[in-house]
Amino acid sequence: MSRATLLTIALLAAGPALSDTAPVGNRVEVNGMQMYYEVSGEGDPLVVLHGAYMNIPSMGAIIPKLAETHKVYALExxxxxxxxxxxxxxxxxxLADDVAVFMEAVNLPKADVFGYSMxxxxxxxxxxxxxxKVDQLIAASVAYDADGWQPAFRDFIPMMTVEMFTDMPFAEDYKTLAADPEGFPALVEKLIALEKEPMAWEAEVKALKTPVLIITGDADVATLEHSVAMFRLLGGGGMGDMGAPxxxxxxxxLPATSHxxxxxxxxxxxxxIEGFLKGETPKGMFQ
Known part of the structure; x- marks a missing residue:
């Protein structure tokens, strides 16, 4: 099954998690659309970006958890x-340009960003x-090149059809929140096309100055080799304890963890996420 199929089955049925920081919802015009977003918590700003076929509630408890220490801007x-x-x-x-315009619209010049999957x-x-716009980036289940997806997923992409998704029970769940309850087939068609979009951003990733926390499951949609390659592009993968920071x-x-x-x-x-954003590192013997 595709990462989108697995993701939706596992998450779209989940309701919003309880939180002491009640989110405030609003809409803002972004590049011709009415973008919905919620703000919760207090602290340094953190923009949260959901995965394909998802929304704010289906991100689950991670948003209210992060809102305990950050002012979270979760958008759809x-x-x-x-x-x-x-x-x-x-x-x-x-999508990236939409986020940039969104940040301008809500008067957010710069923020940390946490994204999952898409x-x-x-x-x-x-x-x-x-x-x-980005202070630090947390990228969970990410790839910078289409060749980095697992072979099983790459083989499955050409087999995707709109009917494959519209016939699933979660297609009905879409209607409960959607601005256009009948818009799910059109969304599926666009997301299938997204899976076929060329991705080859090695040079751009290598040139990044933004600190990035790559989070991946050991059975994720991206191969472990690809995640390690991305880490090396960002300057990681060398030996510590040799005097250099x-x-x-x-x-x-993450062990025993699928997408x-x-x-x-x-x-x-x-x-x-908290350790990364605070710059905390485990202390070694020579520190």
């Missing part, structure tokens, strides 16, 4: 959740295209 992408769709394809550069790849493009970017591999299991490990994710 084009055609997802309560955000309207429009007559244009969904592309990673386009949201992580959009966040990566945001750091590439709009580096002045550790790189600003980091790699975290759809990444976002549900809330306490582990929060600990990794």
């Amino acid at each position: 992408f084009q055609g997802h959740g309560r955000t309207t769709d429009l007559d244009r394809p969904i592309t990673y550069p386009g 949201g992580a790849t959009a966040g990566l493009q945001l750091a590439i295209r709009h580096p002045e 550790l790189p600003a970017s980091r790699l975290a591999v 759809t299991a990444v976002i549900g490990q809330v306490d582990l994710l929060a600990a990794l």
Whole structure:
């Protein structure tokens, strides 16, 4: 099954998590659409970007957890959740540009960014295209090249059809939030096209100055080799304890974790994210 199929089955049925920080929802015009977003918590700003076929509630408990220590801006992408769709394809550069315009619209000059799956790849493009907007990036289940996806997933992409998704029970769940309850087939068609979009951003990733925390499951949609390659592009993968400081970017591999299991490990994710954003590192023998 595709990462989108697995993701939706596992998450779209989940309701919003309880939180002491009640989110405040609003809409803002972004590139011709009415984008829905929620703000919760207090602290340094953190923009949260969801995965394909997802919305704010289906991100689960990670948003209220992060809102305990940050002012979280969680948005819903084009055609997802309560955000309207429009007559244009969904592309990673386009999603990134939407986030940049959103940040301007809510008077957010710069923020940390946490993205999952499609949201992580959009966040990566945001750091590439709009580096002045991103302080630090957390990218969970991300790839910078289409060859980095697992072979099983790459083989499955040409087999995807709209009917494959519209016949699934979660297609009905889409209607409960959607600005256009009948818009799901059009969204699926665009997301299938997104899976076929060329991705080859090695040079751009290598040129990044933005610190990046790569989070991947050891059975994720991207291969482990690809995640390690990305970490090396960002200056990681060398030996510590040799006197030189550790790189600003980091790699975290979650054990026994598939793609759809990444976002549900809330306490582990929060600990990794907080340590990264604060610049905390485990102390070695020579420190």
